[in-house]
Structure formats: structure tokens, C-alpha cells
Amino acid sequence: MTTSPRRRGHDPESVLRTAVGVFNERGYDGTSMEDLARALGVTKSAIYYHVPGKEQLLARALDRALDGLFEMIADERASSGRAIDRLEWVVRRSVAILVDRLPYVTLLLRVHGNSPTELRALERRREFDRFVSALVKExxxxxxxxxxxxxxxxxxxxxxxxxxxTEWYQPGRGATADDVAEAIVRISFDGLRV
Structure with a gap:
């Protein structure tokens, strides 16, 4: 008898969360559907109940990381006021988003463009980088x-x-996201400001 992820306490969110953990541990290309099934404690076919395949899990995970950044740059605080103040706000919010979505951002920073999903994510990252570059230039x-x-x-x-x-931060151990953001802003902006 096949065990459904839902019966084992899995829903689309827990399947995604587990997949991201496995992708970060083994690498996306090094992870098979069998690896994901083992991590979830279900059969491969049970995973297909929630997603058509591994690529869709990757797409959801990368969107989770990137959507936070694009929500941030759509915020009025990223578009009004002096550019230096907006830049500082963007840096602080970026740290908060990264910490809040740490496994997803970690995965995003490890993609290399080996699939259409990865290429789309890299283009979105470049779009975000262009936004930040424009703020710096302004x-x-x-x-x-x-x-x-x-x-x-x-x-x-x-x-x-x-x-x-993403390489060193451990939630609940030491500095908070606000502490980290404050340190980055102080060190960076004290050296940047005229």
C-alpha cells in the first residue's frame, strides 16, 4: 500500500521545506526523487501527488527566495526619499528576508543556470542587482x-x-537578524558616506 505524504503529516509546504533541505545538503543536481522520498518517509509516487517533479520543487523554492526581494523593492520605502536612505533600508530588509527564508536563499545562491528554472532565477537575481546598482548610482x-x-x-x-x-548564520544562536543588519549597515555605510 502506498503511503500518501498527507497521511504521514505532509502537505505541499512540508514537502517543499524538506526538499529544500535535501537540495541544500546534497545539491540540486545530486538529489534524486528517491532521495526526496526517503527524506519524507514516503514513496516517490506519493511526492507526485503534490508536484509533477523535482524541477517544480526547485522553482517553488527559488520563487520563495526571490519573491521576498521583489516585494521589498515594490515597497514605497524602496522608491521614495534620498537614495542613500533607500539603499540602507534595502540592505536592512534584505538581511531580514535572507534570515527569514534562509534555506530558500541558500539554495538560490547555489544555482548555476543548469536548467530553465535556474536560468529564470538567475535573471530575476540580475534584475534585483540592477535595482540596487541604480540606487547606489543615484x-x-x-x-x-x-x-x-x-x-x-x-x-x-x-x-x-x-x-x-547564508554560510555562517544560525537562527537562534547569537546575533538576531536586526543585529546582523545593524552591523552590516554600520560597517558598510560608515565607509561609504561622504
Missing amino acids: AAADGDIRPDIDPALVTRLLFGTVNSI
Whole structure:
């Protein structure tokens, strides 16, 4: 008899959460549907009750990571006021989103464009990067960022720092998301401001 993920306490959300954990542990390409079934304690066919395949789980996971960023840049606080203040707000919110969606963002940062789903996610990441780069350029044009630092480099360094959180942050152990955001903003913006 086949055990349904629902009967074992699984719903689409728990299937996704478990899949993301396995993808992060084994790598997306190194994870089979059998690996996912084993992690869920069900048969492969039971997973297909919730999703057509592994690629759809990846798409949902990557959207979970990216949707938070795009909701943030649609917020009025990302589009009104001085560019330097908006940039600081975006950095703080990005840290909060990353910490809140840590496994999903970790997976996003590990994709390489090996599938149409990964390519779509990478294009969305580039779109977000362009938004941030425009903020940095605007802050530089306003005279709020030191003119001797290339705005493209500022963007890479800021978000390289934010993205590195996926490698070391452990929720509930030490600093909170607000603590981390405050440290990044102080260190980065104190060096950037004129």
C-alpha cells in the first residue's frame, strides 16, 4: 500500500521545506526523487501527488527566495526619499528576508543556470542587482557616497556581504537578524558616506 505524504503529516509546504533541505545538503543536481522520498518517509509516487517533479520543487523554492526581494523593492520605502536612505533600508530588509527564508536563499545562491528554472532565477537575481546598482548610482550622484569608489563595486561588496550570511548564520544562536543588519549597515555605510 502506498503511503500518501498527507497521511504521514505532509502537505505541499512540508514537502517543499524538506526538499529544500535535501537540495541544500546534497545539491540540486545530486538529489534524486528517491532521495526526496526517503527524506519524507514516503514513496516517490506519493511526492507526485503534490508536484509533477523535482524541477517544480526547485522553482517553488527559488520563487520563495526571490519573491521576498521583489516585494521589498515594490515597497514605497524602496522608491521614495534620498537614495542613500533607500539603499540602507534595502540592505536592512534584505538581511531580514535572507534570515527569514534562509534555506530558500541558500539554495538560490547555489544555482548555476543548469536548467530553465535556474536560468529564470538567475535573471530575476540580475534584475534585483540592477535595482540596487541604480540606487547606489543615484546615491553617488547625490553626493552621499564617496566619489572614489565605483558604484558597481559598492553593489557587489554590499550584497556579497549580505549573501555571505547564508554560510555562517544560525537562527537562534547569537546575533538576531536586526543585529546582523545593524552591523552590516554600520560597517558598510560608515565607509561609504561622504
